[in-house]
Amino acid sequence: MGYGSDIYRQAFEAVKQRRLKAEAVQRETYSKLCRLRPRISEIDHQLSSLGVQAAKAAAVGESVFDIKKEYDKLSAEKGRALSELGISPDRLEPHYECKECNDTGYVNGSPCSCVERLARDIAYGRLNSTAPAKLSDFSSFNLEYYSDRPLENGDVPSKIMTDNFMFAMEYASKFSLSSKSVLFMGPTGLGKTHLSLAIAKSVIDKNYGVIYGSAQDFMRKIENEHFGRESGDALGTLLECDLLIFDDLGTEFNTAFSVSVLYNIVNTRLLYSRPTIMSTNLTLKEIEDRYGERVLSRIIGSYFIKKFCGEDIRKIKAFG
Numbered sequence: 001m002g003y004g005s006d007i008y009r010q011a012f013e014a015v016k017q018r019r020l021k022a023e024a025v026q027r028e029t030y031s032k033l034c035r036l037r038p039r040i041s042e043i044d045h046q047l048s049s050l051g052v053q054a055a056k057a058a059a060v061g062e063s064v065f066d067i068k069k070e071y072d073k074l075s076a077e078k079g080r081a082l083s084e085l086g087i088s089p090d091r092l093e094p095h096y097e098c099k100e101c102n103d104t105g106y107v108n109g110s111p112c113s114c115v116e117r118l119a120r121d122i123a124y125g126r127l128n129s130t131a132p133a134k135l136s137d138f139s140s141f142n143l144e145y146y147s148d149r150p151l152e153n154g155d156v157p158s159k160i161m162t163d164n165f166m167f168a169m170e171y172a173s174k175f176s177l178s179s180k181s182v183l184f185m186g187p188t189g190l191g192k193t194h195l196s197l198a199i200a201k202s203v204i205d206k207n208y209g210v211i212y213g214s215a216q217d218f219m220r221k222i223e224n225e226h227f228g229r230e231s232g233d234a235l236g237t238l239l240e241c242d243l244l245i246f247d248d249l250g251t252e253f254n255t256a257f258s259v260s261v262l263y264n265i266v267n268t269r270l271l272y273s274r275p276t277i278m279s280t281n282l283t284l285k286e287i288e289d290r291y292g293e294r295v296l297s298r299i300i301g302s303y304f305i306k307k308f309c310g311e312d313i314r315k316i317k318a319f320g
């Protein structure tokens with residue numbers, strides 16, 4: 001996936017810092033060792049000068065037999081000195097984080113997969129840093145806030161919310177790229193964001209790329225980028241991430257642009273089978289009025305739809 005050039009610059013810079021750090025640690029280890037056994041540094045100097053001599057001799061067709069014999073003798077002496085100190089020879093090599101590219105960022109002239117991973121983390125980190133809430137978890141979700149008394153329509157909040165909670169836990173634990181998308185519906189303060197972010201946390205822990213945030217923040221960013229007020233590719237990242245948590249649909253400023261962006265997100269992610277979790281205070285009818293029949297029919301046709309009910313938890317916490 002392509003990211004902005006500043007993201008790649010940042011990723012390559014991070015790889016370079018890793019490399020410099022690994023090499024600094026290696027130099028430090030080596031100089032400590034030489035303070036402990038100065039003979040090791042002498043041997044290394046002799047070995048490198050023998051290497052040069054051997055290359056010169058080979059270039060003019062002379063025998064390197066004696067040089068090699070001396071080289072092997074000194075190497076063996078160095079090996080003995082290290083083993084007396086209990087140090088394995090590979091401790092003297094730099095320990096790079098990425099074994100593919102030795103923290104150079106390139107393999108055969110192309111960017112290494114570690115750079116792609118870093119670029120992804122940077123892009124996700126930038127978007128997720130604007131998220132409205134910290135990641136929640138399932139253990140802090142309290143079902144006692146939901147009443148056993150049936151509502152006017154016969155729904156029993158405690159039962160429905162227990163079902164929703166179990167659904168979210170199972171969805172998170174079984175999450176894969178072929179998971180279905182989900183719509184959490186219901187009034188404010190019933191835990192839609194909490195369960196969405198608990199799923200996000202659990203899916204991130206499985207190393208999937210998850211983007212989470214409010215519709216308002218996402219739309220503002222996409223619009224700013226579209227009209228050249230900000231740089232980046234927020235829309236591309238939203239379309240391509242493994243799981244998108246799109247919170248509070250309907251709270252964003254409603255324009256023809258935001259409606260077409262939402263359709264693009266819903267449609268593209270379904271087309272490529274990428275799961276999305278949306279939450280909204282809107283009813284299905286309101287979704288249709290606001291975003292049109294095309295968006296509604298895709299959601300109804302392909303999403304799990306979970307209705308939340310009960311009393312606003314924030315009010316119960318404040319006054320209960």
Ligand SMILES: [Zn+2]
Pocket residue numbers: 098099100101102103104105106112113114115
């Ligand atoms: Zn690498």
